[in-house]
Amino acid sequence: MDRALAYGARCYRFESCRARQIMKIDQIYMAEALKEAKRAFELDEVAVGAVIVYKRQIVARAHNQTKLLRDPTAHAEMVALTQAANFLKSERLLSCTLYVTIEPCPMCAGALIWARIKRLVFGAADPKAGACGSVMDILGEKKLNHRVSVAKGVLAEECGSLISEFFQKQRALGKK
Numbered sequence: 001m002d003r004a005l006a007y008g009a010r011c012y013r014f015e016s017c018r019a020r021q022i023m024k025i026d027q028i029y030m031a032e033a034l035k036e037a038k039r040a041f042e043l044d045e046v047a048v049g050a051v052i053v054y055k056r057q058i059v060a061r062a063h064n065q066t067k068l069l070r071d072p073t074a075h076a077e078m079v080a081l082t083q084a085a086n087f088l089k090s091e092r093l094l095s096c097t098l099y100v101t102i103e104p105c106p107m108c109a110g111a112l113i114w115a116r117i118k119r120l121v122f123g124a125a126d127p128k129a130g131a132c133g134s135v136m137d138i139l140g141e142k143k144l145n146h147r148v149s150v151a152k153g154v155l156a157e158e159c160g161s162l163i164s165e166f167f168q169k170q171r172a173l174g175k176k
Protein backbone atom coordinates (compact mmCIF):
# COMPACT_ATOMS: atom_id res chain seq x y z
CA MET A 1 0.00 0.00 0.00
CA ASP A 2 2.79 2.37 1.01
CA ARG A 3 4.69 1.42 -2.08
CA ALA A 4 1.61 2.04 -4.25
CA LEU A 5 1.19 5.48 -2.75
CA ALA A 6 4.85 6.30 -3.26
CA TYR A 7 4.62 5.12 -6.85
CA GLY A 8 1.51 7.20 -7.42
CA ALA A 9 3.20 10.26 -5.99
CA ARG A 10 6.20 9.73 -8.25
CA CYS A 11 3.91 9.45 -11.30
CA TYR A 12 2.16 12.63 -10.32
CA ARG A 13 5.46 14.45 -9.98
CA PHE A 14 6.54 13.12 -13.35
CA GLU A 15 3.30 14.27 -14.99
CA SER A 16 3.46 17.79 -13.57
CA CYS A 17 7.13 18.01 -14.46
CA ARG A 18 6.34 17.01 -18.06
CA ALA A 19 3.46 19.50 -18.21
CA ARG A 20 5.78 22.26 -17.01
CA GLN A 21 8.34 21.25 -19.61
CA ILE A 22 5.75 21.39 -22.41
CA MET A 23 4.59 24.80 -21.15
CA LYS A 24 8.17 26.08 -21.24
CA ILE A 25 8.72 24.75 -24.77
CA ASP A 26 5.43 26.33 -25.88
CA GLN A 27 6.56 29.69 -24.51
CA ILE A 28 9.87 29.47 -26.39
CA TYR A 29 8.15 28.87 -29.73
CA MET A 30 5.43 31.42 -29.01
CA ALA A 31 8.19 33.99 -28.42
CA GLU A 32 9.34 33.22 -31.99
CA ALA A 33 5.79 33.75 -33.28
CA LEU A 34 5.72 37.05 -31.38
CA LYS A 35 8.87 38.16 -33.21
CA GLU A 36 6.95 37.63 -36.47
CA ALA A 37 3.96 39.57 -35.11
CA LYS A 38 6.27 42.48 -34.24
CA ARG A 39 7.66 42.37 -37.77
CA ALA A 40 4.08 42.64 -39.09
CA PHE A 41 3.43 45.58 -36.74
CA GLU A 42 6.46 47.44 -38.12
CA LEU A 43 5.31 46.77 -41.68
CA ASP A 44 1.81 48.09 -40.96
CA GLU A 45 0.27 44.63 -41.37
CA VAL A 46 -2.14 43.22 -38.76
CA ALA A 47 0.18 42.20 -35.91
CA VAL A 48 -0.18 38.41 -35.99
CA GLY A 49 2.74 35.99 -36.25
CA ALA A 50 3.03 32.21 -36.57
CA VAL A 51 5.64 29.48 -36.60
CA ILE A 52 5.32 25.77 -37.37
CA VAL A 53 7.45 23.23 -35.54
CA TYR A 54 8.31 19.75 -36.75
CA LYS A 55 10.49 17.53 -34.58
CA ARG A 56 11.60 20.52 -32.51
CA GLN A 57 12.68 22.40 -35.63
CA ILE A 58 10.99 25.57 -36.90
CA VAL A 59 10.04 24.76 -40.50
CA ALA A 60 7.96 27.88 -41.18
CA ARG A 61 7.75 31.41 -39.81
CA ALA A 62 5.33 33.99 -41.12
CA HIS A 63 3.28 37.05 -40.36
CA ASN A 64 0.18 38.58 -41.90
CA GLN A 65 0.82 39.82 -45.43
CA THR A 66 -2.67 40.71 -46.61
CA LYS A 67 -1.70 44.28 -47.56
CA LEU A 68 1.62 43.45 -49.19
CA LEU A 69 0.16 40.65 -51.29
CA ARG A 70 -3.29 42.29 -51.66
CA ASP A 71 -4.62 38.91 -50.65
CA PRO A 72 -7.33 38.53 -47.98
CA THR A 73 -6.22 34.93 -47.40
CA ALA A 74 -2.60 35.82 -46.56
CA HIS A 75 -3.04 35.40 -42.81
CA ALA A 76 0.06 34.39 -40.83
CA GLU A 77 -1.22 30.82 -40.41
CA MET A 78 -1.99 30.36 -44.13
CA VAL A 79 1.43 31.64 -45.19
CA ALA A 80 3.11 29.41 -42.58
CA LEU A 81 1.13 26.33 -43.69
CA THR A 82 2.25 26.81 -47.30
CA GLN A 83 5.88 27.27 -46.20
CA ALA A 84 5.83 24.15 -44.01
CA ALA A 85 4.18 22.06 -46.74
CA ASN A 86 6.86 23.17 -49.20
CA PHE A 87 9.64 22.46 -46.70
CA LEU A 88 8.34 19.02 -45.78
CA LYS A 89 7.29 18.28 -49.38
CA SER A 90 3.86 17.18 -48.19
CA GLU A 91 0.44 18.81 -47.99
CA ARG A 92 -0.21 16.83 -44.80
CA LEU A 93 1.49 18.24 -41.72
CA LEU A 94 0.59 15.33 -39.45
CA SER A 95 3.36 15.71 -36.86
CA CYS A 96 3.51 19.51 -36.81
CA THR A 97 2.51 22.06 -34.20
CA LEU A 98 1.42 25.54 -35.26
CA TYR A 99 2.06 28.42 -32.85
CA VAL A 100 0.15 31.62 -33.53
CA THR A 101 -0.13 34.77 -31.44
CA ILE A 102 -3.92 35.20 -31.89
CA GLU A 103 -6.71 32.62 -32.01
CA PRO A 104 -7.21 31.48 -35.64
CA CYS A 105 -10.19 32.72 -37.68
CA PRO A 106 -12.64 30.30 -39.42
CA MET A 107 -10.55 30.22 -42.62
CA CYS A 108 -7.32 29.37 -40.81
CA ALA A 109 -8.96 26.88 -38.45
CA GLY A 110 -10.38 25.14 -41.54
CA ALA A 111 -6.95 25.13 -43.17
CA LEU A 112 -5.45 23.52 -40.04
CA ILE A 113 -7.88 20.65 -40.50
CA TRP A 114 -7.08 20.30 -44.21
CA ALA A 115 -3.37 20.26 -43.32
CA ARG A 116 -4.05 17.57 -40.70
CA ILE A 117 -2.04 19.57 -38.16
CA LYS A 118 -1.44 17.66 -34.93
CA ARG A 119 -1.46 20.51 -32.44
CA LEU A 120 -2.34 24.21 -32.27
CA VAL A 121 -0.99 26.59 -29.65
CA PHE A 122 -2.32 30.13 -29.63
CA GLY A 123 -1.70 33.20 -27.49
CA ALA A 124 -4.60 35.62 -27.07
CA ALA A 125 -8.22 34.73 -27.75
CA ASP A 126 -10.05 36.70 -30.46
CA PRO A 127 -13.59 37.44 -29.23
CA LYS A 128 -14.53 38.99 -32.61
CA ALA A 129 -13.38 36.36 -35.10
CA GLY A 130 -11.83 33.44 -33.18
CA ALA A 131 -12.92 30.04 -34.47
CA CYS A 132 -11.22 27.89 -31.83
CA GLY A 133 -13.64 28.46 -28.98
CA SER A 134 -14.49 32.20 -29.01
CA VAL A 135 -17.06 32.95 -31.74
CA MET A 136 -17.25 29.31 -32.82
CA ASP A 137 -15.24 26.14 -32.33
CA ILE A 138 -14.29 24.58 -35.65
CA LEU A 139 -11.49 22.44 -34.20
CA GLY A 140 -13.87 21.09 -31.58
CA GLU A 141 -16.48 20.08 -34.20
CA LYS A 142 -16.99 16.37 -33.75
CA LYS A 143 -18.58 15.92 -37.20
CA LEU A 144 -15.23 16.73 -38.83
CA ASN A 145 -12.93 13.74 -39.17
CA HIS A 146 -9.68 15.26 -37.92
CA ARG A 147 -8.84 16.14 -34.31
CA VAL A 148 -6.40 18.92 -33.47
CA SER A 149 -5.16 19.20 -29.92
CA VAL A 150 -5.38 22.84 -28.75
CA ALA A 151 -3.50 24.79 -26.08
CA LYS A 152 -4.42 28.43 -25.51
CA GLY A 153 -3.27 31.41 -23.49
CA VAL A 154 0.49 31.01 -24.05
CA LEU A 155 2.09 34.48 -23.64
CA ALA A 156 -1.48 35.74 -24.08
CA GLU A 157 -0.81 39.13 -22.52
CA GLU A 158 2.10 40.00 -24.82
CA CYS A 159 0.28 38.67 -27.89
CA GLY A 160 -2.95 40.51 -27.05
CA SER A 161 -1.38 43.84 -26.13
CA LEU A 162 0.64 43.92 -29.37
CA ILE A 163 -2.47 43.59 -31.52
CA SER A 164 -4.40 46.11 -29.36
CA GLU A 165 -1.54 48.55 -29.80
CA PHE A 166 -1.62 47.90 -33.54
CA PHE A 167 -5.33 48.72 -33.84
CA GLN A 168 -4.90 51.80 -31.62
CA LYS A 169 -2.17 53.01 -33.93
CA GLN A 170 -4.33 52.36 -36.99
CA ARG A 171 -7.25 54.26 -35.44
CA ALA A 172 -4.97 57.16 -34.54
CA LEU A 173 -3.80 57.28 -38.14
CA GLY A 174 -7.43 57.13 -39.30
CA LYS A 175 -6.82 53.89 -41.19
CA LYS A 176 -9.42 51.68 -39.51
Ligand SMILES: [Zn+2]
Nearest residue numbers: 075104105108
Ligand atom coordinates in the same frame (compact mmCIF):
# COMPACT_ATOMS: atom_id res chain seq x y z
ZN1 LIG B 1 -7.02 33.57 -40.26
